[in-house]
Amino acid sequence: MAELGRMEIEAIMQQLPHRYPMLLVDRVLAIEPGKSLHALKNVTFNEPFFTGHFPHRPVMPGVLIIEALAQACGLLAFRTADVVPDKDTRFYFVAIDKARFRKPVQPGDQLILKVTLLRAFKGIWKFQGLAEVEGREVASAEIMVAPETKGPQTKTPPTGEAPPAGEAG
Secondary structure (H helix, E strand, O other): OOOOOOEOHHHHHHHOOOOOOOOOOOEEEEEEOOOEEEEEEEOOOOOHHHHOOOOOOOOOOHHHHHHHHHHHHHHHHHHHHOOOOOOOOOEEEEEEEEEEEOOOOOOOOEEEEEEEEEEEEOOEEEEEEEEEEOOEEEEEEEEEEEEOOOOOOOOOOOOOOOOOOOOOO
16 A cells, blocks of 8 residues: 555544543554555553453453454544544444454554445445554454434424334433
8 A cells, every 4th residue: 555644643633532541543654545544553561451351461352453443444534535523523333244353462562453445325434444463464344434413313203293113202
């Protein structure tokens, strides 16, 4: 992938709403809007999850590896859509398919996150994500994100009518 853009932590924090300890992307190494993004997460023993996962052999939880991939997807989606998010604009992680975990990630590893945009259709963005350590795959998944939508979540029925089944009144 040609190096078409980089992002340091300050720029990442302008794009993502996450903060420590949930911000899991330290740097964007390369980004090609509409196509792909490569980023990194430095995994250190100081991460708060290592005290309990697991004390005898620290391992980064798989769900956090997937979350790191999802954050990389969000960065690519914002850059592709040419959107500078504000407090009312964000992408949410809405689905995960075909998740696979191949090798444990431990303190000292540098997690390389590679995401590729597969398609964007009707507000749903689908990506292929791959996490690597030292060139070896540690996890992969198909990830879908969608932009936040503002407005009422349910329709209010006209006076005197009961709400449709499954909706609160």
